[in-house]
Amino acid sequence: MKRNYACFSTEHSASRRAFLESSVAGVAGLGLGGVLTAAPGIAEQFKTAHKRVLNIFLHGGVSQLETWDPKPNTDTGGPFRPIPTSVPGVHICELLPHTAKQMHLLSIVRSLDTKNNNHGRGVVEMTTGRKQTAGVDFPHLGAAAAKSLLPAGFTLPPHVLVRSSPGKRNVESEFHNAAYLGPKFSSMAIYDAKPPALTERPEDLSPAADQRRNAFRAKINNRFAGRRRAADTEAYNFSYEQAQDLQTRRDVFEVTKESQADQDRYGASEFGKHCLLARRLIENGVPYVQVNHADYDTHYENFDYHIEQLGEFDQPFATLLSDLADRGLLDETLVCVMSEFGRTPKINKGYGRDHWGTAWSVAMGGVGIQPGAVIGKTNDNGTVVVDRAVDHGHIFHTIMQAIGVDSLGEFNVGGRSFPIADPSKEPIEELLA
Numbered sequence: 329m330k331r332n333y334a335c336f337s338t339e340h341s342a343s344r345r346a347f348l349e350s351s352v353a354g355v356a357g358l359g360l361g362g363v364l365t366a367a368p369g370i371a372e373q374f375k376t377a378h379k380r381v382l383n384i385f386l387h388g389g390v391s392q393l394e395t396w397d398p399k400p401n402t403d404t405g406g407p408f409r410p411i412p413t414s415v416p417g418v419h420i421c422e423l424l425p426h427t428a429k430q431m432h433l434l435s436i437v438r439s440l441d442t443k444n445n446n447h448g449r450g451v452v453e454m455t456t457g458r459k460q461t462a463g464v465d466f467p468h469l470g471a472a473a474a475k476s477l478l479p480a481g482f483t484l485p486p487h488v489l490v491r492s493s494p495g496k497r498n499v500e501s502e503f504h505n506a507a508y509l510g511p512k513f514s515s516m517a518i519y520d521a522k523p524p525a526l527t528e529r530p531e532d533l534s535p536a537a538d539q540r541r542n543a544f545r546a547k548i549n550n551r552f553a554g555r556r557r558a559a560d561t562e563a564y565n566f567s568y569e570q571a572q573d574l575q576t577r578r579d580v581f582e583v584t585k586e587s588q589a590d591q592d593r594y595g596a597s598e599f600g601k602h603c604l605l606a607r608r609l610i611e612n613g614v615p616y617v618q619v620n621h622a623d624y625d626t627h628y629e630n631f632d633y634h635i636e637q638l639g640e641f642d643q644p645f646a647t648l649l650s651d652l653a654d655r656g657l658l659d660e661t662l663v664c665v666m667s668e669f670g671r672t673p674k675i676n677k678g679y680g681r682d683h684w685g686t687a688w689s690v691a692m693g694g695v696g697i698q699p700g701a702v703i704g705k706t707n708d709n710g711t712v713v714v715d716r717a718v719d720h721g722h723i724f725h726t727i728m729q730a731i732g733v734d735s736l737g738e739f740n741v742g743g744r745s746f747p748i749a750d751p752s753k754e755p756i757e758e759l760l761a
Contacts, residue, residue: 379695379731380610381473382652383618384645384665386637388625389450391671391681393710394421394634396689397438402709404673406631415700423638426646432700433649433658434693435759439704439713442669442720445683447625450668455504457724457749469724470616471506471513472748476733477615478513484577485516488609490602491620493519504618508741515618521601523581580612581605593647600644607651610661624667628678649693658694662730665691666723673710687713690723696730698761721753729755 398421399405410419413431420428420436427434444450449460456466467475474486489504504515518524579585583604594600602619609617621641626633645665652658670688671681687706693699704716728735728749735749 378479378613378615378660379477380614380657380661381469381477381616381727381731382606382610382661382663382694383455383469383616384663385451385455385618385620386624386641386665386667387451387620387622388667389447389669389671389683390624390637390667391626391630391634392438392687392689393671393673393681394423394631394638396420396436396691397706397710399673399708399710404675404709404711406675408631418700418702421638423634424642426643427649430646430649430653433653434663434691435697435699435701435703436689436691437703437718437723437756437759438689438706439716439718440670440685440688440690440720440723441713441717442685442688444669444685447668447683450685453720454666454668454723457721457753465505465507467507467509467513468504468515469727470504470515470618471509472728472733472739473616473731474513475509475739476728476748477731479613479615482613482615484580484612484614486615487513487515488614488616489515489517489618489620490521490605490609491517491519492598492622508744508746509739510741518581518605520598521583521605523578577612580608583608594644597640597644599640603644603648607648610652610657611655626671627676627680627682630671630675630680652694661694662696662727663692663694664723664727687711692723692726692730692759694730696732696761698759701759703756703759716756718756719753721750722756725749725753725755726759729760 393399393404393406394408398408398410398419400410409422411422411425411428412419413428415431418431418436420431442450442453444453452460455469457469458466468487470487470489478486487504487506506513516524583591583601586604586608590604591601594604599619599621602621606617606619621637623633623637649658649663652661652663667688667690669683669685672684673687674681676682687710704718705714706712707714725735733748735755736751737748738745739748740746
């Protein structure tokens with residue numbers, strides 16, 4: 329069945345996209361590969377202990393009833409059973425058997441009421457923590473986390489989006505809006521678990537010629553910077569230096585560098601490879617990583633599609649979560665599984681579920697989060713929240729607080745102050761460790 333995702337809006341303006349694309353093109357044209365030689369111990373340099381965010385975004389709107397908040401034996405519950413998890417008394421849907429064994433590492437918020445049933449608006453609001461307002465841009469969670477967590481001297485991209493190539497199962501722009509935080513904190517997209525394009529030195533360009541080009545570029549650039557400094561030029565310089573580092577650190581993005589045993593554990597699916605890449609990025613200190621998984625917009629045949637989609641999601645995600653815990657990385661990494669909304673409790677005539685922002689769920693775990701908790705409650709058939717209603721603003725605050733950022737504070741950008749999160753909202757205190 330062909331899905332129509334035309335209602336999804338892009339998250340970036342053309343001007344920012346053009347700027348970033350021109351930056352990448354300029355870097356590629358200069359041919360940077362081979363200029364830098366990795367200093368001894370550089371790999372360890374990027375494995376410093378600092379906090380990170382891993383966000384798994386299930387695009388299209390995953391059903392809370394087929395995941396985190398099953399309602400068995402009700403008029404809305406559907407055909408699937410709840411199963412016990414590694415947290416006594418907590419049950420999730422049987423479509424997530426591997427995740428159920430890792431629930432002691434996660435908590436569930438079952439009481440989201442975002443009052444939104446629009447895809448594009450939902451994506452923006454869940455990833456910015458703000459109501460979408462015409463003509464007003466707020467920084468994406470990835471930009472806010474990258475700015476807050478970027479270690480000194482870290483030159484790999486601080487904000488990475490892992491997704492399918494354009495034309496496959498994609499429902500959003502490859503660039504996450506950094507708004508007033510500046511293009512330095514916009515996302516870099518990685519497609520199909522492959523290293524960034526144009527990050528190898530052309531074979532016909534010798535290392536010596538490449539070095540001469542870069543020496544000339546640096547001389548001209550320094551002269552220009554001495555006369556005129558601007559946020560865009562500084563962001564360009566950062567992007568250029570980042571691109572140089574990518575030449576010597578390209579292996580960070582190559583999942584084939586992992587053992588065959590690990591590749592087999594994550595599986596051959598695209599999402600499995602994306603999860604393994606996410607582990608590599610987290611291990612190498614990238615402050616914010618988002619992995620997209622799409623095709624949850626199940627207006628028809630909801631149950632068949634969730635069997636397929638969650639069958640692809642469950643084992644790789646559980647493996648990733650377990651690996652982060654076993655390697656000590658979950659002590660430094662906030663993990664979130666979110667969508668733009670949930671799905672209607674009522675099953676429609678096409679055996680589907682439609683858009684539902686009134687009562688749905690997200691899962692969170694890792695650093696700063698109380699493990700094994702269940703926050704909030706919906707009624708017996710899942711139609712409304714009956715305890716501890718929260719929305720995107722509360723989730724954003726909670727994530728920032730969990731990674732050690734005072735979400736009630738402000739970003740100072742160019743002498744101006746901007747609230748880090750929606751001042752009218754607050755974190756979910758009982759979820760914080």
